[in-house]
Amino acid sequence: MKASEAHYGGGVALLLFLFIFLPLLAVLVNVIFPGLFFGNVEWGGIGLIGEIFHRPLWRQSLLNSVTLALGAATLGTIIGGALATIRSRWSFGAARLLDITAWVLLIAPSFMIAQGWVLFASADGLVHSWLGWTWVTSFIFQPTGLVFVMALSKFPLAYLAILAATEWNIRQFGYAARLNGAGPFTVWRTVELPLAMPSFVAGWTLVFMDTVGDFGLPAALATVYRFPTLTYSIYSAIYQSPVRFDMAGVLAFYLVLILALAMALLMLTMRRSKYDFLNARAVKTVKEQPKHAWIYNVAIALFVCLSLGVPIGTSAIVSFMRHAGGGLRVENFTLDHYRQLFSYTAGDHRLLAFLEGMYHSLLVAAVAAVLSMVIGFVVAYVLAFTQSRMRPMLQLFSIISLAVPGVVLGIGYIFIWNQKWLEPLGLHLYGKPSLLVIAGIAGAIPYAVRVQLGAFGNLSGTILKAAAIQGASVFDRMRDIVLPLVRQSLLIAGLTSFGTSVFDLAMASMLKPPNFSLMPLVIDKAFEFSNYGYATAATVVSCASVVLIIMVVQAAGRWVFGRLDRQRQQEG
Structure with missing residues (x-):
């Protein structure tokens, strides 16, 4: 039994090592030995690391990334903490809308x-064209405005982390403080906030890491505003002539260093925090009905319009406009962009580019989702039900994948899988769709593992031990006992992985094979050339298609699972 567990644990650990840790290690090694992966071994020492303080673009990229991440993490945590506090204490109609908004922003490509x-x-x-508010332009396109935009899109990470910590009612401590004369603010400052501090720090860290590794914002801003960040400068270093692997390696080193410091802060806070306030008298939080519920509903509705309605609504509206700056006039609205999207004329390859990009993106995401679902299932099983010595390593690899940005893994994939000596072995994967699948698996693994770990937490290990005593192998236990009980969460994990892989712009930009169209690149290219109508129409159609596929697959899964349950009941 132990040997079988070791085999499964070792197998998935090897896969995660190849998919996640080895590319990251290659990026770090390239800083000290530039050219190592391209047949030109040189000892660069650590002097190149200090060049970031002497080269203006490198230094500005670091400064912009840190400034943006610190500001967005702080403001996003304030927003997320305030909303989570309101959501956990009060019951009002717009509460569900707030939850939906948080999940949409969390899943939507940045x-x-x-x-x-x-x-x-x-x-x-x-x-500007509708309301004439010119001050909005000057506010958004400067560092403070970018912090504001990023905080509005990343606050769900803090909101969900803090909301999860409010499940249990700790107000008895507040009542004790009030009996000793403390006012409401003093109770919040001295009792409730310190007890909730680990969740606030966790939320702050998650927003910080997601912001500092974000590639979508600088990629979109490149058309109208110059704001170099570490991620975009890494991408530019790879795709400029001549290729600057030294620049990409140094910037990636600092990006990983910043993320490591953020993770260390989170771990230190967790270790110094007290978790022993929950005892046998703990009860679930019961939401109260506020006296003026309409105030909460209006405030949440306005916030949703700002955080979700502005970016999503604007793209939808522009897709129906002849000219984005043409104003709110009847003659400016049209369906031409959608007609162009689905019409074919000689010499016009936009339809073919759209269909080809959609097909390739859906196929790569589907394959990556299925494989990550299977790998995540095995990883979650090993972590939850075995004593394998590979458990710490599996946990580490899954966390690294969550923290390390796609551009860093993308560089690592280029270093590792672009070696000439791999060609006779058939493993020269750079420039092939299979590498996009591996990248999709690496990005989806942390979500697949955590979704399934949540379901595994409800299972008793006693059943598995009894089956093992009766001679059932590890595979039999996974197939016959665990799988039927967690198949719904397994489906959700696969759909989550699918949704997060379709529009991965960073990996698509860095690993795209020649003449291989992908949906994120089709949209980004149209946007880059100011073809906003086509870009937004393609965005609306592709996003609607992905959502429809997820809904259909989920409904089909429920129907199949229900039919299997009925058959089992009849046979029993």
């Missing part, structure tokens, strides 16, 4: 959100 803000706030955008 470059699409950023493009919506660009179309809304640029000099010829909707807010």
